[in-house]
Structure formats: C-alpha cells, structure tokens
Amino acid sequence: MSQGGIRTPIVCVLGHVDHGKTSLLDRIRGSSVVSSEAGAITQHIGATVVPIEAIQGISAGMQKVAVQVPGLLFIDTPGHHAFTTLRARGGALADMAIVVVDINEGFQPQTEEALSILRNCRTPFVVALTKIDRVHGWRSTEKSPFLASFAKQNERVTEFMETRHYEIVGKLSDLGFNSERFDRVTDFARTIAIVPISAHTGEGISDLLLVMVGLAQRYMGEALAVEVQGPGQGTVLEVKEERGLGLTLDVILFDGTLSIGDQVMLATTDGVVQTKVKSLLKPRPMKEILTEDRFERVRSVIAASGVKVAAPGLDRVIAGSPLRVVRGDRDAIGKEIRDEVSQINVTLSDEGLIIKADTIGALEALSKELESREIGVMRAAVGPVSRHDLVDAQTIKAPLYRAVLAFNAPLLPDAQAIVRDGGPDLPQVFQAKVIYQLIDEFVEWRDTEKQRMEQQRFERIILPAKLRVLPGCVFRQSNPAVVGVRVLGGTLRTDVGIVRTDGRKVGHLKTIQSQGEYVHEVEAGAEVAVAIEGATVGRQLDVDDDLYVDLPERHVKVLEKEMLNHISTTAREVLDEYTAMRRRGEPFWGK
Helix, strand or coil: CEEEEEEEEEEEEEEEECCHHHHHHHHHHCCCCCCCCCHHHHCCCCCEEEEHHHHHCCCCHHCCCCCCCEEEEEEEEECCCHHHHHHHHHHCCCCCCEEEEEEECCHHHHHHHHHHHHHCCCEEEEEEEEEEHHHHCCCCCCCCHHHHHHHCCCHHHHHHHHHHHHHHHHHHHHHCCEEEHHEEEEEECCEEEEECCCCCCCCCHHHHHHHHHHHHHHHCHHHHEEEEECEEEEEEEEEEEECCEEEEEEEEECEEEECCCEEEEEEEEEEEEEEEECEEEEEEECEEECCCCCEEEEEEECCCCEEEEEEECCCCCCECEEECCCCCHHHHHHHHHHHHHHHCCCCCCCCCCCEEEEEHHHHHHHHHHHHHHHEEEEEEEEEEEHHHHHHHHHHHCHHHHHHEEECCCCCCCCCCHHHHCCCCCCCEEEEEHHHHHHHHHHHHHHHHHHHHHHHHHHHHHHCCCEEEEEEEEEEEEECEEEEEEEEEEEEEEEEEEEEECCHHHHEEEEEEEECEEEEEEEEECCCCEEEEECCCEEECCCCCEEEEEEHHHHHHHHHHHHHHHHCHHHHHCCCCCCCCHHHCCCCCCHH
C-alpha cells in the first residue's frame, strides 16, 4: 500500500420496527431525525459519523483502550420488515452490525430476517437489548454503564432481566449463534455480545460503543485497511436538490479517496454516465447526512464517510447504485456498474402490477413485500410515473392488477394529464412514502373491487327456488298464465324459466306481484301472484303442482363451487333436489 490506514468502520443498525433503532442513534448523536420521516419510520439509509473523541467522551472505559479507528460510521437502515433487501445491501456494505431487540417484546420475524442477512453476509454483530428502562420496577440512572445500573435493581427486576436475557441466548442458539451478556464474553470472535441498553436514559450506551470499537480494532484490522490513494468507491444513498448547488448525491464512500475534479461513473435510468466532481460537502460530525443542512466544503474525502457530491448531469442517477472514481479501464468500470444495477432482485410475473420507486433498494423491497402477499409484479422500474406506465397499466388483462404503485415516485406532467382527464379505462394510481401504507391502500382497493365484481356476477346468477301452485288462485289461464303460488324454498326472481318436477318446461316467469305491487324477488314462505308466459293452466301446469326455477348448468356449477355460503339453507335444499332431478332426467340435462 502506498499510503495505508485504518478507515472508519461502517456499522448498520438492524431490527424490528418500533424496537428503537433510530432512538438509539438519536441518543448517540444527540439529535432527532424521527419526526422528519414519513410514518416516523426511517425510509432511506442515512449515515452518521461519530468521531472517536465523541465515543471517548461518552465512554469512560474507552480511556484505557489504545484506539486506532477514527470513529464509527452508522448506517441507519429502514426499520420496517418490508425493507429486507435494502437491509441486505446495508449488511453487505457494513463491516459490523447492531441488532436491536426490545427486551420486553423479544424476537420478532423481522429480527430473524435481519440475522439471516447478517449470517449470509458474514457480518459480525452485537445485540442491543433495548428499552431496559421500561422493565417494570427498573430504577434508571442517566447515562450510567449497564453494570452500575444493574447493581441498583431489586431482586425481582434482576430475575426478570436474567430470564429475558437467557430467552434471547436460547433463541440465538436455535439460530446457530453462541451469545452471552457482554461482560461475560471471553472471546468476542466466537460469541455474540448482548448489551442491555436504554436509548431513553442512555444506560448501557457507553458499553455498546466500547464493544463496537473493541470488535473493530481487535478482529477487523485487515478488513478496515484501505489504500488511501486508491480510487474512491461508494454507494449513492439519495439524489436530491440543494439550494445553490442543484442536484446532489448523498454518498457513502466505503473505499479509497474521492476528490474535487475526479471523474466518476454512475448508474442512471438510461445506462451509465461519467461526470466530474465539482464540490464535496461533508456533514458535520454527529449529524445524519439526510437531515443536516449545514455542511463543510472539503477538497477530498477518505473512506469510510458520508459525503454530498455536486456534479453536472445527475438528473437520472439511480439511488442505491454504485459510484466509482474512473482510473484505468473505463469500459471495465462501466460494465461493473451496469452488472451491479442490472441485478435488481425483482421477480416478474405474466400477470401483475406495475411498480415504480425512487431507489433500487426501495423497488426491491416493494417487490419482496408484494411477493410475500402473493401479489404479482408485471413490470418494475426506478423513476417517476410516466404516461407510458399508465398506458401499459390500461392494457393489463386482469382488472384487479390494473394499477400502478409508486413509492416515493412522482407523476410526470404527461401522466398527471391522463389522471386529470380521467376515463373508464384509467388504471388506479397509488402513491405513498411508506411501503406498507402503499400496499395496504392497494389491497383495500383490490378487495373492495373484487367484492363489487363478485356481487355483480352473483346478481346475474339465477338462484334456485321451488314453488307450489295454490288452489283457488288461477287468475288467468294463458297468454300469460297468472296464478297464485307459495315459495316453498330458495329465492324466486322475475325473468326466469320454470320447469316441472320431471324437468319438462312450463314457461317463462315474467312478473311477480305481492300485495298488489310488482316486485323483483321474494323469499321462501311468500305467497304471490306470478305471470308465466308460454304456459296454459291445465296443460303445462295445474293447481297443487310443484315447480322449480330452471337453472342452466353453468349457473349450477357457480352455485355449487362459489356461492353455497352465500345462499340460504332452503335454497341449498332446493338446489340439491333440482340437481338430483336433472341428473336423473335424461335427456334433459347434466348427462
């Protein structure tokens, strides 16, 4: 190495939503980013630099350690379980991880998901057992090391803590990890350290930072070694407009150096672009790059760090994609970027939705969440919603998939015009800044639409009914025959064929009159007058005859397979009688 060094370790923070990941980082950096996020859930990866001086200030025990690392760079990956894929990117990008577990709630499916990613990426991690201050009866001591606080607790609290601790140890063991409370660990390379903490009171935070720095120094020296003069490599976190700078990129630089004047290659929605770095702005230490407005201008940055890059031609750059400083074989670097971006992990179906998102990670996450709910994706792309997307959605054959889901992706003017003009074939467009909210809105629309379509379909299905011609109630013999009947079972509607119990046709029931008023349908037990076209009393029907509504075979199949739970008990009984009669009665039906 020409000019080697130990770079800042990159730490990703993983865990179940609401288990306190962002609160932990807030405690460390002394600022709050929660309120600025949609749904109070961090939706994009952010980066926080915590210098070693700040860690030494928080942790008294750090004074006794010979420190080589310049600090810690935290990546706050999104908390909702939908972001599995983005977490995987975070896991792959990170050197170490903190898995946050609420001591009162224990492991959740998302916790296991995070551990699976870390295992696959072979990323060392520590478990932060959060919210100890919410343990019933806990006596808090602000910013105290864990063991000092733990010594002040009563017997019931310490027993509860030990029980919960060993439940976590057992769960980790089931997943193939050896673990123990951090103060009982003798070999951090073989045993996962569990650090009980409270982000609210600061208890245990110093222990967590001490363990992280110790891990980095003792076991990761080789991995953290960087060639300072090497070409910079990073990941684009976000593309955003900055006043006075135009479009900028928030980047995590994980190797080498990036300087003003460097030629860099980036992935765009059209391919790969090469541009020149005009300005580099670093967030002040202890601030989160996605929320900090005040930056300091620098001539170059060394890995690992978060940096804002200003350069021309950034308007189509894809968030979540690689940034590479161009040195040597330009074509090879372009191919490497294209290969990485083309490996978007989205499973496409012949039948499905069109989805758009502002970053690769978000697109993958949205796709994965839809897949887990067995919702197909026909087309997926990064970028805003265009007229082309809406036109494509209009041609989707399955009506319940005729929709576009846009996560953090605006509608272009040509798409807005189509939505504004409306029309019968207009696809549904769903937009949201929180993935699960976006999917919930789609599912609600789909289920309502499905119900409406089923209702329409069921309304067209002829329902079973049995009726008996009442004595003394022949009001007209023919053209049409008008007789009084009692509905013995099922639902009798107008505009249906009528047959006898031997299957022979009687005629077509045109109208129903109940208490002098014409009605569309009546239920079992009703006594009404009916007009039957094509029937003559004394020939096709007579007093005391039992009659059935004539059911086409395809309607019977729908009734038997889909509607049995939607029709009355008497209707089911009539259906059984009718089908038995029909299947006996060759050559009439059902052969």
